[in-house]
Amino acid sequence: MAEFEEMGAEVLVAAGWKEGRRVAVGNACEAYLRQGYQWPDFVEAVASEFGGLIFGEKFGVFGAILTMDAALAVGGVTKERVEEYEEFLELKLFPVGVAAGGVLVVLLSPDGSFRGGYDDSLEFLGNNVREMLGRLSAAGGVKLR
Numbered sequence: 001m002a003e004f005e006e007m008g009a010e011v012l013v014a015a016g017w018k019e020g021r022r023v024a025v026g027n028a029c030e031a032y033l034r035q036g037y038q039w040p041d042f043v044e045a046v047a048s049e050f051g052g053l054i055f056g057e058k059f060g061v062f063g064a065i066l067t068m069d070a071a072l073a074v075g076g077v078t079k080e081r082v083e084e085y086e087e088f089l090e091l092k093l094f095p096v097g098v099a100a101g102g103v104l105v106v107l108l109s110p111d112g113s114f115r116g117g118y119d120d121s122l123e124f125l126g127n128n129v130r131e132m133l134g135r136l137s138a139a140g141g142v143k144l145r
Helices: 002-014 026-034 041-050 070-075 079-089 129-138
Strands: 094-099 104-108 114-118 121-126
Touching (some): 002 129, 026 070, 070 094, 079 104, 079 114
Antiparallel strands (some): 104 114, 114 121
């Protein structure tokens, strides 16, 4: 896990993240509320620190690899699908990003871990942002440059 976190830290810096980064999250909060989601503090914390970062090649509205954008994510998956994932895992989940050209939704749980959902598939991505990015990078999904 530590090696994934180190790799993920490199990916974050390459994407333009820096300590203390904060972005406005009003649009994401509004999108969440429109879709019937709650907007808990831990989602706001992740959205404000990592929102808008694109990891991998950039083209179109989606990053080729991963875009951390809660408003985009919540609009790209039905609430019913997220509820199916929650029922399966017995864990609350909140969309915070999209990957693989927008077909994979990145989901955050209250414990800070991430899952990736695509149709009936659900994968563990990491225990935190750095581990998630490191795992994706190790799998060839996120390029440092």
